[in-house]
Amino acid sequence: MAENDPIISVRDIHVQFGDHVVLHDLDLDVYRGEILGFVGASGTGKSVLLRSILGLNPKQNGQIVVLGRDLDRISDEERILVDMRMGVLFQHGALFSSLTVKENIQVPMREYLTLPKGLMDELAILKLELVGLSGKAANKYPSELSGGMIKRAALARALALDPDIVFLDEPTSGLDPIGAAEFDELIAKLRDTLGLTVYMVTHDLDSLFTVADRIAVLGNKKVLVAGTITEMLKSDEPWVKSYFRGKRARRIDLPEETRIACMER
Numbered sequence: 001m002a003e004n005d006p007i008i009s010v011r012d013i014h015v016q017f018g019d020h021v022v023l024h025d026l027d028l029d030v031y032r033g034e035i036l037g038f039v040g041a042s043g044t045g046k047s048v049l050l051r052s053i054l055g056l057n058p059k060q061n062g063q064i065v066v067l068g069r070d071l072d073r074i075s076d077e078e079r080i081l082v083d084m085r086m087g088v089l090f091q092h093g094a095l096f097s098s099l100t101v102k103e104n105i106q107v108p109m110r111e112y113l114t115l116p117k118g119l120m121d122e123l124a125i126l127k128l129e130l131v132g133l134s135g136k137a138a139n140k141y142p143s144e145l146s147g148g149m150i151k152r153a154a155l156a157r158a159l160a161l162d163p164d165i166v167f168l169d170e171p172t173s174g175l176d177p178i179g180a181a182e183f184d185e186l187i188a189k190l191r192d193t194l195g196l197t198v199y200m201v202t203h204d205l206d207s208l209f210t211v212a213d214r215i216a217v218l219g220n221k222k223v224l225v226a227g228t229i230t231e232m233l234k235s236d237e238p239w240v241k242s243y244f245r246g247k248r249a250r251r252i253d254l255p256e257e258t259r260i261a262c263m264e265r
């Protein structure tokens, strides 16, 4: 795979439930090392697309290529190898409440690898440190953690197998603005240090303005526009316009070049 080939390439995807068509003829590319923010009105199918890429819900048509592999044309063994290179932080953290933080982080390790317990314990602590939690959190249960800590622990679990791509579904929802900004910073830092590709479904305008390299907007069952925040601000798509140039967006402290692009409109 060449350096600038997409790490995820989705073509002509069609997904429907009964006669309810959710995605139709949808195309999307995600490039290695980028943070892609994925937005769209509620119920437009952001989670359905995410789940389709992860192979968690069936599609009726289309092609999904991840890390150069067409997911419909690989063996079960190859599929496992691709799955191991994708980490996921589901909406609401989705930690197992009956397991400690350490055990949660070790779930993917147990599922895919056979490692001695001592090594798994060391790895779990390393992952916790990576996301800014101390080893003290390892033996706590999710109910003993704050919302921000739960998100970080869930991120540590998503990173358990050193993936190339992490999918984050609404990672900052439920966090206060400071917690959300810190989480955004962490995501950007991990992308820079680990060379991760980040696919982030979000409604959080601050995240989109501060950490997303590119943004894709879902509407009318497909990707309406994809581009930088500056391109979003120049878009004349009605939903994009009201989302990125509406009242809420105007409260955000924009970087200089983005503000200039905005003023040019």
Ligand SMILES: Nc1ncnc2c1ncn2[C@@H]1O[C@H](COP(=O)(O)OP(=O)(O)OP(=O)(O)O)[C@@H](O)[C@H]1O
Pocket: 017, 022, 040, 041, 042, 043, 044, 045, 046, 047, 048, 049
């Ligand atoms: N398994 C399913 N069976 C039937 N319908 C489904 C299923 N999964 C999703 N849908 C429908 O698909 C549509 C898109 O749902 P989805 O959860 O992807 O929206 P979303 O864009 O992620 O919304 P939100 O921003 O509110 O999380 C909704 O109408 C939902 O009811």
